[in-house]
Amino acid sequence: MKKELAYAFALDASDPLASYRQEFIIPEKDGQHQVYFLGNSLGLQPKKTAYFLNEVLDQWARYGVEGFFMGEDPWLNYHDHLVKPLAAIVGALPSELVVMNQLTVNLHLMMVSFYRPAGKRKKIICEAKAFPSDQYMFETHLKALGYNPDEVLVEVGPRAGEACIRQQDIVAAIHETGDELALVLWGGVNYYTGQVFDLEAITTAGHNAGAKVGFDLAHAAGNIPLNLHAWNVDFACWCSYKYLNSGPGAIGAAFIHERYHREDALYRFAGWWGYEKETRFKMEKGFRPVQSAEGWQLSTPSPLLYAAHRASLEIFSRAGFENCVKKSRQMAAYLRYLLEDLQQDQPGKFELLTPSDPAQRGCQVSLLIHTGGRALFEQLTEQGIFADWREPDVIRVAPVPLYNRYQEIWHFVQELGR
Numbered sequence: 001m002k003k004e005l006a007y008a009f010a011l012d013a014s015d016p017l018a019s020y021r022q023e024f025i026i027p028e029k030d031g032q033h034q035v036y037f038l039g040n041s042l043g044l045q046p047k048k049t050a051y052f053l054n055e056v057l058d059q060w061a062r063y064g065v066e067g068f069f070m071g072e073d074p075w076l077n078y079h080d081h082l083v084k085p086l087a088a089i090v091g092a093l094p095s096e097l098v099v100m101n102q103l104t105v106n107l108h109l110m111m112v113s114f115y116r117p118a119g120k121r122k123k124i125i126c127e128a129k130a131f132p133s134d135q136y137m138f139e140t141h142l143k144a145l146g147y148n149p150d151e152v153l154v155e156v157g158p159r160a161g162e163a164c165i166r167q168q169d170i171v172a173a174i175h176e177t178g179d180e181l182a183l184v185l186w187g188g189v190n191y192y193t194g195q196v197f198d199l200e201a202i203t204t205a206g207h208n209a210g211a212k213v214g215f216d217l218a219h220a221a222g223n224i225p226l227n228l229h230a231w232n233v234d235f236a237c238w239c240s241y242k243y244l245n246s247g248p249g250a251i252g253a254a255f256i257h258e259r260y261h262r263e264d265a266l267y268r269f270a271g272w273w274g275y276e277k278e279t280r281f282k283m284e285k286g287f288r289p290v291q292s293a294e295g296w297q298l299s300t301p302s303p304l305l306y307a308a309h310r311a312s313l314e315i316f317s318r319a320g321f322e323n324c325v326k327k328s329r330q331m332a333a334y335l336r337y338l339l340e341d342l343q344q345d346q347p348g349k350f351e352l353l354t355p356s357d358p359a360q361r362g363c364q365v366s367l368l369i370h371t372g373g374r375a376l377f378e379q380l381t382e383q384g385i386f387a388d389w390r391e392p393d394v395i396r397v398a399p400v401p402l403y404n405r406y407q408e409i410w411h412f413v414q415e416l417g418r
């Protein structure tokens, strides 16, 4: 019987990724592993993170500044360890990736290069109620350019009475804005509802309107399959502390399609770490960028942050991202099945905000709780289940393929029902 705990045990027993759970540190309470469904907020720590961090500390201790050039992994080339595994996760060429800064900073930097308003073509299409940091980025960036954000931003939101944004409404807004549209900057997965967007269709529609198209992939990178290069996306940015398990305040990354790497006319805010590698240390006047996404790098990166990122990417490489996606889809379907069953048993208690179509959802499921949501959330916490509470009435959970188990999903739904 699919509803029984035994069924969850059977799924775990036949899960080809089951052993990867042992590579993570699972939080405990009273000697018991807790159910951690917050991989969408801060991914758990790989056991090998400490090893890779210590390697950098040792190298610093042994060689001082020469650590950039000496030791097992000279810091000058450390970036190469990151872009190959990351390319497999986001569907890019390694040369199209730069691991640097953090998400909001990178969004500002990409705006410098890809938001080039000209004449009446100055509008930006974005999600209504985008994550606050993205909203503040737009507001302040546009003001710095002398624009009134209200006259530039075209926010597309859900229809009245609906939680998710219809894909056709996004495309229609792009068509309507037409030759006034300079940029579409959209999210890959909505942080509140867990809705996954059709990024390829948005890219094509934006390009057909003569605009540039970029994505904020904070909740998409390491969660859903992406094919940024083939989809012809102009740029994208993400953080690596959510599904990418690289630690609190981890280093972010950006994708810049290779067709821009040699385009001298693009504006950018530069620094010495984006300068041509062969001649960087001659320290000459006049900026000459690396002819890859690394040409957008500004500052000396921290090998400590690189090391934490590497520990996680290395696990994704061994597990194979396509296998992670497969398990994530199975987990999402199983969670959905149990939740819909619970809805039948106890009608009218909660709604699922996340779309049911597998193409429109990733790991996360958002539940709108009709009454007593806050108390329910506290009860779950009490029972050792880490979920996420969003005012006024939403509980978000995200079972992830690398360290969560089907039996945890069963326990969560059991507890919810109780």
Ligand SMILES: *Cc1c(COP(=O)(O)O)cnc(C)c1O
Residues within 6 Å of the ligand: 102, 103, 104, 105, 131, 133, 134, 187, 191, 216, 218, 219, 239
């Ligand atoms: C998590 C998240 C952020 C956070 O930005 P940081 O600069 O990494 O603090 C921004 N935007 C979205 C959509 C997010 O989900």
